[in-house]
Amino acid sequence: xxxxxxxxxxxxxxxxxxxxxxxxxxxxxxxxxxxxxxxxxxxxxxxxxxxxxxxxxxxxxxxxxxxxxxxxxxxxxxxxxxxxxxxxxxxxxxxxxxxxxxxxxxxxxxxxxxxxxxxxxxxxxxxxxxxxxxxxxxxxxxxxxxxxxxxxxxxxxxxxxxxxxxxxxxxxxxxxxxxxxxxxxxxxxxxxxxxxxxxxxxxxxxxxxxxxxxxxxxxxxxxxxxxxxxxxxxxxxxxxxxxxxxxxxxxxxxxxxxxxxxxxxxxxxxxxxxxxxxxxxxxxxxxxxxxxxxxxxxxxxxxxxxxxxxxxxxxxxxxxxxxxxxxxxxxxxxxxxxxxxxxxxxxxxxxxxxxxxxxxxxxxxxxxxxxxxxxxxxxxxxxxxxxxxxxxxxxxxxxxxxxxxxxxxxxxxxxxxxxxxxxxxxxxxxxxxxxxxxxxxxxxxxxxxxxxxxxxxxxxxxxxxxxxx
Numbered sequence: 145x146x147x148x149x150x151x152x153x154x155x156x157x158x159x160x161x162x163x164x165x166x167x168x169x170x171x172x173x174x175x176x177x178x179x180x181x182x183x184x185x186x187x188x189x190x191x192x193x194x195x196x197x198x199x200x201x202x203x204x205x206x207x208x209x210x211x212x213x214x215x216x217x218x219x220x221x222x223x224x225x226x227x228x229x230x231x232x233x234x235x236x237x238x239x240x241x242x243x244x245x246x247x248x249x250x251x252x253x254x255x256x257x258x259x260x261x262x263x264x265x266x267x268x269x270x271x272x273x274x275x276x277x278x279x280x281x282x283x284x285x286x287x288x289x290x291x292x293x294x295x296x297x298x299x300x301x302x303x304x305x306x307x308x309x310x311x312x313x314x315x316x317x318x319x320x321x322x323x324x325x326x327x328x329x330x331x332x333x334x335x336x337x338x339x340x341x342x343x344x345x346x347x348x349x350x351x352x353x354x355x356x357x358x359x360x361x362x363x364x365x366x367x368x369x370x371x372x373x374x375x376x377x378x379x380x381x382x383x384x385x386x387x388x389x390x391x392x393x394x395x396x397x398x399x400x401x402x403x404x405x406x407x408x409x410x411x412x413x414x415x416x417x418x419x420x421x422x423x424x425x426x427x428x429x430x431x432x433x434x435x436x437x438x439x440x441x442x443x444x445x446x447x448x449x450x451x452x453x454x455x456x457x458x459x460x461x462x463x464x465x466x467x468x469x470x471x472x473x474x475x476x477x478x479x480x481x482x483x484x485x486x487x488x489x490x491x492x493x494x495x496x497x498x499x500x501x502x503x504x505x506x507x508x509x510x511x512x513x514x515x516x517x518x519x520x521x522x523x524x525x526x527x528x529x530x531x532x533x534x535x536x537x538x539x540x541x542x543x544x545x546x547x548x549x550x551x552x553x554x555x556x557x558x559x560x561x562x563x564x565x566x567x568x569x570x571x572x573x574x575x576x577x578x579x580x581x582x583x584x585x586x587x588x589x590x591x592x593x594x595x596x597x598x599x600x601x602x603x604x605x606x607x608x609x610x611x612x613x
Contacts, residue, residue: 173302175293181208182302183310185268186280186604191302194265202228204246204258210265213313223262223324231329232260234365239336239358241436249307249339253289261308262328264317271315280604281320282311282327284334286348309335326363326371333362340440350444351565353393356411356603357418358435364419369489372415376493379412388497393417394446394509395565397606407606416494420470421449423486425456446563464533464561471511471559472537472544479542498555500578505569506532511559514574521556521575523547529570531562 173182176193183194199217200207202224209215236244250258271279285308287295292305309331311317317324337355341348364372382388386406391399392413399406418435425431434452441448446463454461460469469482477484477494484490498513506512508531516536523534526547536545536553545552558572 173294181263181265181304183263183265183268184283184285187268187270191300192268194263196263196265199264200224201259204228204232205260205262206257208261208263210263210313213264213266215264215313215317219317220264223328226325227260227262227328231325231332231366235329235332235336235362237432238365239333239340239362239435239439241340241433241440245336245340245343246307248343249289249335252339252342253307254291254305255307260332261304261306263308263310264313265310266314267310267312267316269312274315274319279315280312281316281323282309282331283604284309284331284338286338289339307335307339326367329362329366330359333359337439340436344440346440346442347444350439350448351446352396353410353414353417354438354444354448356396357393357414358439360411360415361418361422361435364415369487373489375412375415376490378408379416380493380495382497385497385499387413388499388512389504390506390510390512390559392509392511395507395567398507398567400606416474416490417470419487419490420473420484421453421456423484423490424482427456430455445565463563467509467511467561468533468535468544468557468559471557472535472542475513475555475557476537476539476542481542483542499574500576501574502576503571503573504558506558506560506572507567507569508560508562508565511557512572512574514556514558515577516551516553516556516575517577519552519554521551521553522549523551524549526573529572531560532570532572533559533561534573535559
């Protein structure tokens with residue numbers, strides 16, 4: 145794993161930069177002094193040297209800043225204080241499993257000061273124009289756990305020999321100061337995932353949707369639900385209709401070739417799925433280990449989730465049933481049994497629109513909704529497909545029905561239950577009825593959204609390409 149990073153993109157330029165571009169590192173930097181760091185230029189995919197100085201030191205972190213960055217000592221001290229008293233303890237409480245994994249990270253990096261290095265720098269990402277350009281707000285590089293200098297056998301890759309996170313100063317801290325701590329929490333969780341799996345001798349690679357879902361919940365725990373409203377706004381507004389057509393996290397980035405901004409669907413749905421799972425976990429002891437167990441699972445795919453989800457509901461040992469239940473929650477979020485219980489905001493915000501038509505292609509994990517007229521849908525003429533499943537949902541009770549041979553209910557949920565994250569679609573059938581109009585909705589949905597041309601967070605690997613070591 146080369147790095148995990150957070151990019152904030154000003155739409156519509158998101159996700160166009162460097163996708164699948166080759167990495168061409170250089171090999172002439174040589175050793176550096178104790179006040180310098182190797183940093184990655186994301187435009188040229190080359191390393192360069194950053195001269196920095198210590199601006200603040202907390203009990204558990206050291207805040208370095210690039211010389212000339214303009215970051216004040218006061219701002220650095222505030223970051224150190226918030227890291228020590230808020231971000232670090234909340235990450236450990238929800239992802240540490242009664243284990244100070246961040247102390248282990250410090251030891252793994254060959255250090256004994258017990259302090260995370262946070263480097264504040266103007267990340268070289270090509271940003272020039274606040275009106276249209278993208279920028280990288282922060283990143284974590286697992287290569288920094290290697291001894292400092294050129295990494296032998298890794299081409300021209302460099303390590304700073306520290307447990308550390310990089311945070312952007314411009315435009316990040318300068319123009320988006322309110323999001324800096326969300327970036328820090330997100331990247332810290334990526335670091336925790338890497339180090340925890342290293343400590344447990346697990347594969348260092350897990351499915352992207354799991355990694356990003358966990359990192360989004362780190363933002364939630366450190367800053368609260370209100371910080372992530374932009375994810376929910378994106379989901380609820382669905383201005384391009386890609387969510388209504390089924391796009392979600394399970395096959396990551398599978399729609400970006402035709403609709404680049406569809407990558408934001410993946411982030412929104414990953415957050416909602418992991419938040420929904422948390423809301424469904426009413427047992428306090430189970431909640432305390434929920435994400436740690438997923439993060440450190442022997443599995444790297446959906447089984448990392450079902451293996452713990454079965455303790456919430458035994459039926460959720462089956463990915464198909466777990467997926468169906470979450471998809472149903474996205475249409476009936478106020479259902480007291482399987483909805484977004486415990487979050488009034490999500491209960492009033494989340495609802496996917498039904499679509500019309502006879503058939504639709506569905507990737508694994510995708511689900512769509514179509515209206516059933518007169519509460520019965522004749523299923524007898526539907527040709528079966530290996531992984532396509534059909535469920536009728538009754539609005540007043542939220543109960544499910546399956547073909548026998550007809551399907552009863554108000555809404556037909558058609559979904560692809562394939563648990564292998566492949567880029568192959570199967571054809572799902574719809575009722576052929578027109579979509580329900582807004583006036584016919586059974587709940588009031590808050591669709592007053594923020595401007596959808598703002599900045600949205602995605603991982604830098606979705607810019608540089610996911611297939612990195």
